[in-house]
Amino acid sequence: MASRAGPITARATAAFLGLAVAALTLGSAALTAGHATDWSRGPADGAALRFTLVQAALSALVSCLLAIPLTRALARRRFAARALLIRLLAAPFLLPVVVAVLGLLAVFGRAGPANAALTGLGLPPLSIFGLHGVVLAHVFLNLPLATRMILQGWQAIPAERFRLAMALGMPPSAQFRHLEAPMLRSVLPGALATIFLLCLTSFAIALTLGGGPSASTIELSIYQALRFEFDLGRAALLAALQFALCAAVTLATLRLTTGAVFGPGLGRPLHIPNPQGWRRLVDRAIIVLATAFLLGPLIGVTLRGLPGLAELPPGVWPALARSLAVAIGSALLASAISLTLALAVARGQRWLELTAMLPLSASGLVIGTGLFLAVHPSIQPETLALPVTLAVNAAMALPYLFRLLLPETRALLADYGRLSESLGLHGLTRLRLITLPRLARPLGFGAGLAAALSMGDLGVIALFASERSETLPLLIQRLMGAYRMDAAAGAALVLVSASFALFWAFDRWGTSRATA
Missing domain, CATH: 1.10.3720.10 (MetI-like)
Structure with missing residues (x-):
């Protein structure tokens, strides 16, 4: 049973990763057919x-x-x-x-x-x-x-x-x-x-x-079509165009x-x-x-x-707490998925390597647009702002973490794979005694990288969030839009300090838990 857990988990992970792009494709197709688009915006x-x-x-x-x-x-x-x-x-x-x-x-x-x-x-x-x-x-x-x-x-x-x-x-x-x-x-x-x-x-x-x-860029046009004009058909077409561009450049x-x-x-x-x-x-x-x-x-x-720290609005600290929760959650999710895929690829399932690199073919905003279009008819998007941002940020960090882990994972299996099999180490026991200690250093660095990138995200959250679910980058952008530049600078200093502190904490954890 334990020997079959790895492939099953890897296939489930691959299916999960494909969900975002599938939501984009299906949502774009359905809404493009079902909503009239104002073609006067063509120029x-x-x-x-x-x-x-x-x-x-x-x-x-x-x-x-x-x-x-x-x-x-x-x-x-x-x-x-x-x-x-x-x-x-x-x-x-x-x-x-x-x-x-x-x-x-x-x-x-x-x-x-x-x-x-x-x-x-x-x-x-x-x-x-x-x-x-x-x-x-x-x-x-x-x-x-x-x-x-x-x-x-x-x-x-x-x-x-x-x-x-x-x-x-x-x-x-x-x-x-x-x-x-x-x-x-x-x-x-x-x-x-x-x-x-x-x-x-x-x-x-x-x-x-x-x-x-x-x-104005295509992604900015998508944002305007969804948030200000609520032209779902136009947003779907622009998202499909952006996806095609990103996929072509990735190839x-x-x-x-x-x-x-x-x-x-x-x-x-x-x-x-x-x-x-x-x-x-x-x-x-x-x-x-x-x-x-x-x-x-x-x-x-x-x-x-x-000087701007003295002019911080009260909403900075709740926004910081939401940003930290999203960043930590996305870092842990991306680390778990990338480790699962790296182990599966190292064991010979090479087709999963393409799955791990799939997020490079679409930006976070485009994936968020597909999810917005998919959930809008039945769910208020504001209620899903933080979970969707967490999931999309994890998906966007996945290629970086996967590339960091894959060489170390192959070396781990080459050095300890047969020994672990001969000792009957499987499942959580092997993960706790062999895998995590040997991969702690790249896992900590990659998780810190994912957390820092997620802390600064201003893509998906801009589509979904209301004032009650805004993160710190979105609050800074709104302060800049209101020309409260000193307060925005103070909040930016808080954000960059938290980002680097989070990166340092994950990286330090990986270094302290690593075995030679």
């Missing part, structure tokens, strides 16, 4: 589609182009805070989007230091709203991700290749042409496609910085992922030749500017949020 929807594609393409292109010189500078320079700086590159990925927007407003807003410097030079001020504001926010959030992805490519080049290049007297330009450029041709397409997909599904940035109908990303372009090395630490002169000064300038760009908004949120 507006076409403009939203164009803006979605343009901002995603520009954001991905700028992020990757800026990441190349930054990654090269980090790869060939050694300085005291290098390891710390590389770790800090993960901070914007964990940062709630609404907090990132507030930080960018503090630096690049009308009264920010960037516009003050432009005014001092006699130049006209810049507006952060519209296309350039959306692209700026996406670059801030995705430049670190692009840097980490490309840095892995640099570190994959065998150190012996650079030693041979130095022995042959190759100048830096020749080394770039023969060693680094082939690596970039292998890594860049996947990085571009990944960031393009993330920017396609970025709802909160368009909501806060879009700047009107001329800068393209899988196709663009290539293997290593260099053969295996001897495992020696990478040491790229360190050019001197003007190249050294350029590398230093790139690292300093990138650090200022990434840390400036965080410092701006902190400086503006500290």
Whole structure:
């Protein structure tokens, strides 16, 4: 009986994960046929589609182009805070989007230091709203991700290749042409496609910085169709269009992922030749500017949020409690599902790997739209705001946790699988004595990542929530809409502190429970 529990649980998990996308597809089809859509909005929807594609393409292109010189500078320079700086590159990925927007407003807003410097030079001020504001926010959030992805490519080049290049007297330009450029041709397409997909599904940035109908994305149009116009047919069609875009980009990303372009090395630490002169000064300038760009908004949120703590509205603490409950619940649910799927795939059920990656083909808002359309005829959506947000956030975090756990799970089965079978360890006993202790470290890190991402979610909750079920990101967005910027900054400081604390707590738990 115990030997059959794993496959049965895995199939049940796969069915659960497919429910969200199935709800979207069935709800869209039914409501598109059953509700008349105002086709006079066709030009507006076409403009939203164009803006979605343009901002995603520009954001991905700028992020990757800026990441190349930054990654090269980090790869060939050694300085005291290098390891710390590389770790800090993960901070914007964990940062709630609404907090990132507030930080960018503090630096690049009308009264920010960037516009003050432009005014001092006699130049006209810049507006952060519209296309350039959306692209700026996406670059801030995705430049670190692009840097980490490309840095892995640099570190994959065998150190012996650079030693041979130095022995042959190759100048830096020749080394770039023969060693680094082939690596970039292998890594860049996947990085571009990944960031393009993330920017396609970025709802909160368009909501806060879009700047009107001329800068509206498909997801923002879905939100407006449901919350303000209650045009269910139009919302279903737009959700289906967004799903098709995300699915196409996801398939393209899988196709663009290539293997290593260099053969295996001897495992020696990478040491790229360190050019001197003007190249050294350029590398230093790139690292300093990138650090200022990434840390400036965080410092701006902190400086503006500290005085704003005195102006927090009473609803902040109930909203924080709801956010924490949703984040912890989604982290635990995502961890349980990803562990079940990783164990099943490691045992040979490879078809479940596609199930684990299924959420990448749809954004959280699109899945939430499908669920909204499915439950609306019989249930008031406001009553399901928190459970639906918890479930969708868990589904969206699943691909990250699954990829973290799968290599460790395969190693676990290879090292302890036969021994556990020979000792008759099955079910909960094997989970308690073998599986959880050996996988505690990646489980804790992944759960912390899922919790931090869920804390900052401003997608599904915006569709379902009323004032009695709003989470902290939604409350911050409403404070910004009411131009209570000081209170919003104070609440943002509370949110980012809670997000990082939750991430640290899960990660610390995993580290303390892990066995070597």
